[in-house]
Amino acid sequence: MRRLLVAGVGALVSRQALTLxxxxxxxxxxxxxxxxxxPVTLAGGPALALGATIxxxxxxxxxxxxxxxxxxxxxxxxxxxxxxxxxxxxxxxAKGFSGxxxxxxxxxxxxxxxxxxxxxxxxxxxxxxxxxxxxxxRRVLDIGLSAGxxxxxxxxxxxxxLRPGRAIKAGLLLGAPVAAGxxxxxxxxxxxxxxxxxxxxxxxxxxxxxxxxGANALGALLGTAMAARTGPLGRAAxxxxxxxxTAASEKVSxxxxxxxxxxxxxxxxxxxxxx
Numbered sequence: 001m002r003r004l005l006v007a008g009v010g011a012l013v014s015r016q017a018l019t020l021x022x023x024x025x026x027x028x029x030x031x032x033x034x035x036x037x038x039p040v041t042l043a044g045g046p047a048l049a050l051g052a053t054i055x056x057x058x059x060x061x062x063x064x065x066x067x068x069x070x071x072x073x074x075x076x077x078x079x080x081x082x083x084x085x086x087x088x089x090x091x092x093x094a095k096g097f098s099g100x101x102x103x104x105x106x107x108x109x110x111x112x113x114x115x116x117x118x119x120x121x122x123x124x125x126x127x128x129x130x131x132x133x134x135x136x137x138r139r140v141l142d143i144g145l146s147a148g149x150x151x152x153x154x155x156x157x158x159x160x161x162l163r164p165g166r167a168i169k170a171g172l173l174l175g176a177p178v179a180a181g182x183x184x185x186x187x188x189x190x191x192x193x194x195x196x197x198x199x200x201x202x203x204x205x206x207x208x209x210x211x212x213x214g215a216n217a218l219g220a221l222l223g224t225a226m227a228a229r230t231g232p233l234g235r236a237a238x239x240x241x242x243x244x245x246t247a248a249s250e251k252v253s254x255x256x257x258x259x260x261x262x263x264x265x266x267x268x269x270x271x272x273x274x275x
Contacts (some may be wrong), residue, residue: 001130002187003059003179003180003182003186003190004110004173005196006023006055006058006059006187006190007055007064007179007190007191007193007194007197008194009054009055009058009087009124009190009194010052010054010055010056010059010190010192010193010194010196010197010198011193011195011196011197011198012198013050013051013053013054013055013195013196013198014047014048014050014052014055014113014132014194014196014199015047015051015198015199016051016052017046017047017048017050017051018043018044018199018202018208020047020061020122021047021259022041022043022139022200025043025160026084026161027041028075029085030042030043032209032239034164034206035162035163037205037207040130040206040207040208040209041207041209042084042209042211043137043167043208043210043257044199044202044208044209044210044211044214044215045077045081045084045209045210045211045214045217046077046204046211046213046214046216047074047199047208047214048080048164048191048195048196048210048213048214048217048218049073049074049075049077049078049080049081049213049214049216049218050077050167050194051195051198051199052073052191052192052195052217052218052223053069053073053074053191053216053217054191055071055190055192055194055195056070056073056187056188056189056190056192056221056225057070057191057207058187059186059187059188059190059191060184060185060187060188060191061184061187064130064269065129065130065184065185065187065224065228066184067129067176068126068129068130068224068228069126069188069191069221069225070123070153071122071126071129072122072125072126072150072176072220072221072224072246073116073192073217073221074122074226075118075119075121075122075123075125075220076118076119076122076123076154076216076217077213077214077217078118078211079114079115079117079118079119079122079216079270080115080117080119080158080209080211080212080213080214080215080216080217081212081213082114082115082118083110083111083112083114083115083191083212084212084213084221085210086111089194089236090210092220095157097192101138103259106107107245110144111164111236111241113141115216116155117210119151119154119155120147120151120222122182122220123146123147123148123150123151123220123223124143124147125148126146126150126220126224126227126242127142127145127146127149128145128217129145130224130227130228131143131146131216132147133185134148134269137235138232140265141232142232142235145227145232145235145236145239146227146235148235148239148242149223149226149235149238149242149244150223150224150237151220151223151228152223152239152242152246153219153220153222153223154215154216154217154219154220155216155219155246156242156245157170157171157174157215157216157218157219157222158212158215158216158219159246159249160215160254161209161210161211161212161214161215162254162255163198163203163255163272164203164205164206164272164274165203165204165268165270166258166268167210167214167215167218168197168199168200168203168210168218169200169267169268169270171192171196171218171219171222172193172197172200174222175189175190175192175222175255176193178222178225178229179193179225179228180249181229182268183229184228185224185225185226185228185229186209186225186229188224188225188228189221189222189225191221191228192221192222192225193216195218199214200271200273202244204271204272204273205273206272206273226238238273239241248262
């Protein structure tokens with residue numbers, strides 16, 4: 001029951017945050033066109049970052065997990081917002097992590113590279129909080145594994161944000177089992193899942209877009225929950241899977257894979273506008 005309450009708070013806060021962002025920020029910087037040419041707003045990204053982080057902090061109880069959730073969620077959301085606003089400017093575009101590195105080699109610091117560094121730094125800080133009570137001899141390894149899971153999940157959810165509702169659906173599938181497990185980690189996941197679910201109708205209706213702010217924050221919070229829930233072997237397995245999928249995304253289009261797989265295609269299209 002408590003997890004459902006936390007999820008409900010997340011949904012309510014994210015929807016209120018969406019209204020707040022949409023009415024208090026000039027619409028022009030947030031205006032975008034989605035893959036079908038429809039006008040959408042990026043207000044959904046900051047709204048999800050705020051709603052998910054607040055609800056995750058409330059659901060986690062007191063202690064280091066709460067602070068870690070705030071650091072990872074707000075950190076990823078902040079640098080994601082920066083990339084959303086600056087990334088469309090001339091000279092900022094680069095494709096994939098390798099593209100940002102090539103731009104750096106040419107003397108250009110892209111907003112995407114700033115985002116990658118910011119997500120990594122906030123993930124490292126959150127991981128240090130989660131692993132603060134580990135024995136000194138294994139703390140470095142544990143922090144590295146946790147940081148990898150947090151940053152990797154943030155990036156992975158962002159990679160899926162190419163069609164309406166896709167990133168949120170992936171977040172719900174990933175986060176629901178963690179939320180059901182209870183404990184501080186379950187509270188973090190429940191808050192993030194609830195906030196994402198609250199914005200799903202608007203995302204599917206093609207009125208908002210999560211952008212890097214929303215997708216990175218959602219992934220970072222779910223990564224924090226998974227890192228807090230699992231031991232070193234579990235985190236190593238998660239990180240290996242995340243790394244494999246991320247590497248595959250550099251060579252294979254996830255959208256093409258989904259379109260060629262009936263079950264994934266039907267799930268991906270579920271609830272989406274057809275007109």
